[in-house]
Each structure stands twice: as structure tokens, then as C-alpha cells.
Amino acid sequence: MADIIRPPEVRADAVQIAEVGLDRDRFLRKLVRELSGTIERVVGLEDASGYVATVGGIMGEWLDEAYHAELGEGDFDPETVARIFVDLKRRIEGGFYIVAVEPDRIILRNTRCPFAEDVVGRPSLCMMTSNVFGRIAADNLGYARVRLSEVIAKGDPECHVVVYLTPQDGLEADEREYYRLKPGDDFAGL
Amino acid sequence: MNGSTTVSSQAMISPVSDCGEAASAALAGQILAQLDVEIIVTNSDGHVVYANQRAQIGAGLKPLAPASASFTDYWVIDEAADGDLMRRLARSSSWQGMRLARRSGRDAGKLVPLRGRGFLAETPVGRAVHVMIMQDPGRGRQFDEHRQLIQKLNSELAHRRRMEQALKNLLAMQKRLHRELVHRVKNNLTLLISMVTVGRRKCKVPAAVEQFRQLEHRIMSLATIHELLDREHETDHVAADKLLGQICSELSRSLAPPTVTLSCDLAPIRLHIYEATPLGLIVNELATNAVKHAFPDGRAGHVAVSLTAAADGTVSVTIADDGVGLGGQGSTAQGSGSAIVHALASQLKAKLTRIEDAGTTWQVVFKPQKSDGAEAQGEYSPLSSHPTVTSW
CATH class of the missing domain: 3.30.450.20 (PAS domain)
Structure with a gap:
């Protein structure tokens, strides 16, 4: 007669103390990774980046409003904008630091992505940084062009981010522009 | 861009x-x-x-x-x-x-x-x-294609599930019908036995009575299989040990004189009815033969039936008596039982061996072809192959 295969017995407390490396942050990062990966595969990197850009723009507005609610309604200067970049990333466990703040640009580097290792192979998620930084910079300084020349998502050891503050002709492939609208601009003829 | x-x-x-x-x-x-x-x-x-x-x-x-x-x-x-x-x-x-x-x-x-x-x-x-x-x-085309593909797969899955359920229902119905058939065959065989018994009791010719009795036991062997199937709600496989035990018990009760005892040593083995049926009939014939002929003139004796399985799956059945043996009569002493046993052994693809020593020992060795759970194929007949013409 065949032996009856019984499931292994598990102590009552073993489940709770099991080292499965799961918490809310890990779960959400995994979710974002799989979601972005799925979208990249289904619609391609460019369109996936567009979706993340849409969300990133909304996140940028939200964060800009949050900092203005605490620091005042007036436009922030480039130094403050740079410090906000570093601060908002710090709060979500990013490792950004300021390299330079010049009249026409803010230069930053990053040693640790808030998405941690889950960002590797998911370059569409970089549109989150581009849009958040670009939105905040443009809404306070009038214009922003964000260049992500190195990104951890593509295997670089650090991210290298330059936020240009004055327009110029032509855009590189790794650049995105952000504009501030005037009150009353609707673009839809309404 | x-x-x-x-x-x-x-x-x-x-x-x-x-x-x-x-x-x-x-x-x-x-x-x-x-x-x-x-x-x-x-x-x-x-x-x-x-x-x-x-x-x-x-x-x-x-x-x-x-x-x-x-x-x-x-x-x-x-x-x-x-x-x-x-x-x-x-x-x-x-x-x-x-x-x-x-x-x-x-x-x-x-x-x-x-x-x-x-x-x-x-x-x-x-x-x-x-x-x-x-x-x-191009926007949305891939989503549309994925959506259509998923819809198609879902539809296919639903169809296959419906088919699976329909097949399960059919299978369940087939099992019910098969069990019903087993039950009816068992009842019919029991009825047949009763009719043969009535015929035997009315018969005044000793040789004919003996033929009736032999027929009774043969039908009983078949009926026993269907009784076991019916009792265990099975349609294909029976416990060969229970089958042979019941056949021997019936022979002991109805045929063996008080001076002859029957004993069984039966390993628990399940066989398909394609194999259990001829095996039961073989044991019935050989055990009946031993009880009837090995102990003449009120001689006391013993008939032992054993069922074993080797590691390679080979099944061995032994019917041994300590009676007088055939005394050199060989195959010529046998009647229709001989032909039946050989035919059944041939059907089983079994090796049939007789050993004359302190009595007679018959050994039937075969390898079951239909494992438990295998699909039954073809039509079943307890004597589906032609008898092999060999002497014994």
C-alpha cells in the first residue's frame, strides 16, 4: 500500500516568525515593479514611460503643493527647489545629493533609488523622478528640462540628474521638458 | 520622439x-x-x-x-x-x-x-x-489584442470546463449503469444457480446430478465475482483473495466430505475481472477435482489453496492435495474440466504445472496484464480464447 504523504507539520508560531522579508514597503515595491514590467512588455517602453509620466506629473503637483503648504505660497528659488528634491527623496529612502546649483541648472546625483533593487530593468519608473523634479522646478521657476544621463534602472551605479532651468533648442533622448502655464490657459478652447 | x-x-x-x-x-x-x-x-x-x-x-x-x-x-x-x-x-x-x-x-x-x-x-x-x-x-492595439486573447482563452477555458463536467457526468452515469449491470448479472446468476439446483434435486440420474452440481459450482464462481463487485461498488477490479476464499468456502460447505478439509493462504491481490474470472474458474475446477478424486473411499485429507504475488508482479496460485494422486491416469482421466482449465489458463497466458508427489499439486503462474485503474478494453468473456490442446 502506498505511503500516505502528509504535509510537513508547522509549529503554530513558525508562520509569524518566518523570515520571508515581507512588509508593506516590500510588497508595494514588488507590486510597482511587476506592474511597470507588465506595462513595458505590453505597450512598449515609450508608452509605459508616458503612463508613468502622467502619474509622475500628478505626484509632482501633489508634492509641490505639500511643500508650499508648509513653506509658503511664493515660488521657491533654485536652492530651495534643489533642497526639496533631496528632501522628498530622503523621505522615501532615496539617496539624492546636490552636486551644484547654478543659475541655469541644478545638478544632482543619487546613490539609492526609493524603489531599491526593484527599479533595475524598469527604466519607465525613472519618469517618476523626471516628472516630479520637472513639475516642481517648472511650477516654481517657470521652466525645466530634466536630463537623466545615468540611471540605476539601466545598470549605472548612480543616477546623474540635471535640471536645466532655461529653454534651448533641441531635446536629447534622455531629456524631458516641463512648462508652467499661465492662469486661464486651457488649450481645449472651452 | x-x-x-x-x-x-x-x-x-x-x-x-x-x-x-x-x-x-x-x-x-x-x-x-x-x-x-x-x-x-x-x-x-x-x-x-x-x-x-x-x-x-x-x-x-x-x-x-x-x-x-x-x-x-x-x-x-x-x-x-x-x-x-x-x-x-x-x-x-x-x-x-x-x-x-x-x-x-x-x-x-x-x-x-x-x-x-x-x-x-x-x-x-x-x-x-x-x-x-x-x-x-497603434495605441491600445496591443491592449486590444491582449484583451481579445484573454477573452478567447477565457471562452476556451469555460468551454473545456463545461466539456470536462459533461464527461465527468457521463463517466459517473456510465459507472452507475455499470454497477447496475453488475448487480443485475449477479442476481441473474443467482437465479440461474437456483434453477440448476432445482434441476439437480429433481434429477434421478446420478451422473446427471453430478453434472448439475458441477455446473452449479461453475456458475457460482462467476456469481461470486459479481457479488464481490456489487458489494464493493466496483465494476472492474476485485480482491482475488476474497474471491478464491469465497469459492473455497463454498466448495468446503457444499462438496467436501467431513474427512476432507480445505484451507486457504491468500495474499491480498486485486485483479481485473478479465483475469479474476478465469482464475476463479480454474481454482473451482482444480479444487473440485481434488476434493472429489484425491480422497477415495472416505480417505481423510487436506486441500490447500494459496495465492501469492512475486516482486515482479507475477501472481501464483497453488492447489495442493495430499491425496492419492492421479495414479498414472494422466490426462486421460479428465473430462470437460481439463479442457476448461487449459482454455482458461491459455486465456490468462498462465503457465500451468502439475506436480505429482505426496498427492497432487497444481500451480498456475501468470503476470496480470491489466493493472488496477487501467481502462477496460474490448468485450469480456470468461472463455474468450480457444483452449490449448495439451494433456495434463
């Missing part, structure tokens, strides 16, 4: 050089006109500053007519949702997808996949943010 960021709102494309500005603008206009996708550019007021020929046609306008005044002449705009979307598009150079319904034209009301982005264009009063909307036929 970020392209040039600063565009003249007159020509809608950057000049490639100062000296060729007009020519370049004209060329750009021709190129845009030739594109098979619609392109519309609107300024911050929602005024359409450029629409290529394809966009004009899509809106039901003359291809070379001036662009309509308002973006809302081309597309149905919901103030709350689409207005906010347009402003969002205007604030970034990232292409973002959208769908808008046509305001007019042949496809009025139809949703069209589009993508849009903002850009800075040169105007008489300086640079100003504009929005470029471009038809994007």
Missing part, C-alpha cells in the same frame, strides 16, 4: 538655417501634409494654429481649408476631464496617450486613439506653450 522643442507658430517647424527658412518651412508643411496620421496644434487659448490635411479630412473639413478656429471643432471635449487632460499634456514634453471623440465628419462620435505633448513655440509675443495632438493608431 521629443524632436525640436521651439517651433514657429507660423510655419510650425524649426528652420534648419536662416537662409533657407522659407523653403524649409514649405517643405515641412508638405511633409506634414503627406503624413497619414492627423496632427493638430493648439495654443493656450484652445485655438487651432495648425491642422494637417489628414486632420482636416478626419473632421469632415476640406483638406486645404484653413484650420478651424477651435480645438472643440475637431473633438468633443468634456470640460472637467478633457480640459484637465489638455492642460496636463501642455505642461510636459512627454508624450501621453488619450482618446477623444470626433466632433464631426464621417466618424463623428467615434473615439480615436491619440497622443499629445506640450512644446514651446515662437510667437510674435515670445515663446508660448502649445499642445501637439497626433493620431496614434
Whole structure:
């Protein structure tokens, strides 16, 4: 007669103390990774980046409003904008630091992505940084062009981010522009 | 596709050089006109500053007519949702997808996949943010394909589940019918035994009585299999040990004189009825033969029946008596039982061996071909193969 295969017995407390490396942050990062990966595969990197850009723009507005609610309604200067970049990333466990703040640009580097290792192979998620930084910079300084020349998502050891503050002709492939609208601009003829 | 960021709102494309500005603008206009996708550019007021020929046609306008005044002449705009979307598009150079319904034209009301982005264009009063909307036929196609594929797979899955359930229902019904058939066959065999018994009791001819009795036992062997199947709600397999035990018990009760004992040593083995049936009949014939002929003149004795299985699956049945043996009569002493046993052994592909020592020992060795759980195939007959003409 065949032996009856019984499931292994598990102590009552073993489940709770099991080292499965799961918490809310890990779960959400995994979710974002799989979601972005799925979208990249289904619609391609460019369109996936567009979706993340849409969300990133909304996140940028939200964060800009949050900092203005605490620091005042007036436009922030480039130094403050740079410090906000570093601060908002710090709060979500990013490792950004300021390299330079010049009249026409803010230069930053990053040693640790808030998405941690889950960002590797998911370059569409970089549109989150581009849009958040670009939105905040443009809404306070009038214009922003964000260049992500190195990104951890593509295997670089650090991210290298330059936020240009004055327009110029032509855009590189790794650049995105952000504009501030005037009150009353609707673009839809309404 | 970020392209040039600063565009003249007159020509809608950057000049490639100062000296060729007009020519370049004209060329750009021709190129845009030739594109098979619609392109519309609107300024911050929602005024359409450029629409290529394809966009004009899509809106039901003359291809070379001036662009309509308002973006809302081309597309149905919901103030709350689409207005906010347009402003969002205007604030970034990232292409973002959208769908808008046509305001007019042949496809009025139809949703069209589009993508849009903002850009800075040169105007008489300086640079100003504009929005470029471009038809994007590919957008959503992959989603649609995935959706269709998933729908197809879901439909296929549902169909297969229905089929599986239907097959399960059919199988269950077949099992019920088979069990019912087993039950009826058992009842019919029992009835047949009763009829033969009545015939035996009425018969006055000793030889005929003996024939009746032999027939009774043979039918009983078959009936026992169906009784076991019926009792255990089985249709294909029976416990061979229970079968042989019951046959021996019946022989001991109805045939063996008090001086002859029958014992069984039966390993628990399950056999398909294709094999259990001839085996039961063989044991019935050989044990009956031993009880009847090995102990003449009231001689006391013992008949032992054993059932064993080897590691390789080979099944061995032994019927041994300590009686007088055949005394050199050989096969000539046997009647129809001999032919039946050989026929059944042949059907089992069994090796049939007789050993004459202190009595007679018969050994039937075969390898079951139909394992428990295997599908039954073909029609069943307890004597489905021709008897092998061998002497014993």
C-alpha cells in the first residue's frame, strides 16, 4: 500500500516568525515593479514611460503643493527647489545629493533609488523622478528640462540628474521638458 | 520622439538655417501634409494654429481649408476631464496617450486613439506653450489584442470546463449503469444457480446430478465475482483473495466430505475481472477435482489453496492435495474440466504445472496484464480464447 504523504507539520508560531522579508514597503515595491514590467512588455517602453509620466506629473503637483503648504505660497528659488528634491527623496529612502546649483541648472546625483533593487530593468519608473523634479522646478521657476544621463534602472551605479532651468533648442533622448502655464490657459478652447 | 522643442507658430517647424527658412518651412508643411496620421496644434487659448490635411479630412473639413478656429471643432471635449487632460499634456514634453471623440465628419462620435505633448513655440509675443495632438493608431492595439486573447482563452477555458463536467457526468452515469449491470448479472446468476439446483434435486440420474452440481459450482464462481463487485461498488477490479476464499468456502460447505478439509493462504491481490474470472474458474475446477478424486473411499485429507504475488508482479496460485494422486491416469482421466482449465489458463497466458508427489499439486503462474485503474478494453468473456490442446 502506498505511503500516505502528509504535509510537513508547522509549529503554530513558525508562520509569524518566518523570515520571508515581507512588509508593506516590500510588497508595494514588488507590486510597482511587476506592474511597470507588465506595462513595458505590453505597450512598449515609450508608452509605459508616458503612463508613468502622467502619474509622475500628478505626484509632482501633489508634492509641490505639500511643500508650499508648509513653506509658503511664493515660488521657491533654485536652492530651495534643489533642497526639496533631496528632501522628498530622503523621505522615501532615496539617496539624492546636490552636486551644484547654478543659475541655469541644478545638478544632482543619487546613490539609492526609493524603489531599491526593484527599479533595475524598469527604466519607465525613472519618469517618476523626471516628472516630479520637472513639475516642481517648472511650477516654481517657470521652466525645466530634466536630463537623466545615468540611471540605476539601466545598470549605472548612480543616477546623474540635471535640471536645466532655461529653454534651448533641441531635446536629447534622455531629456524631458516641463512648462508652467499661465492662469486661464486651457488649450481645449472651452 | 521629443524632436525640436521651439517651433514657429507660423510655419510650425524649426528652420534648419536662416537662409533657407522659407523653403524649409514649405517643405515641412508638405511633409506634414503627406503624413497619414492627423496632427493638430493648439495654443493656450484652445485655438487651432495648425491642422494637417489628414486632420482636416478626419473632421469632415476640406483638406486645404484653413484650420478651424477651435480645438472643440475637431473633438468633443468634456470640460472637467478633457480640459484637465489638455492642460496636463501642455505642461510636459512627454508624450501621453488619450482618446477623444470626433466632433464631426464621417466618424463623428467615434473615439480615436491619440497622443499629445506640450512644446514651446515662437510667437510674435515670445515663446508660448502649445499642445501637439497626433493620431496614434497603434495605441491600445496591443491592449486590444491582449484583451481579445484573454477573452478567447477565457471562452476556451469555460468551454473545456463545461466539456470536462459533461464527461465527468457521463463517466459517473456510465459507472452507475455499470454497477447496475453488475448487480443485475449477479442476481441473474443467482437465479440461474437456483434453477440448476432445482434441476439437480429433481434429477434421478446420478451422473446427471453430478453434472448439475458441477455446473452449479461453475456458475457460482462467476456469481461470486459479481457479488464481490456489487458489494464493493466496483465494476472492474476485485480482491482475488476474497474471491478464491469465497469459492473455497463454498466448495468446503457444499462438496467436501467431513474427512476432507480445505484451507486457504491468500495474499491480498486485486485483479481485473478479465483475469479474476478465469482464475476463479480454474481454482473451482482444480479444487473440485481434488476434493472429489484425491480422497477415495472416505480417505481423510487436506486441500490447500494459496495465492501469492512475486516482486515482479507475477501472481501464483497453488492447489495442493495430499491425496492419492492421479495414479498414472494422466490426462486421460479428465473430462470437460481439463479442457476448461487449459482454455482458461491459455486465456490468462498462465503457465500451468502439475506436480505429482505426496498427492497432487497444481500451480498456475501468470503476470496480470491489466493493472488496477487501467481502462477496460474490448468485450469480456470468461472463455474468450480457444483452449490449448495439451494433456495434463
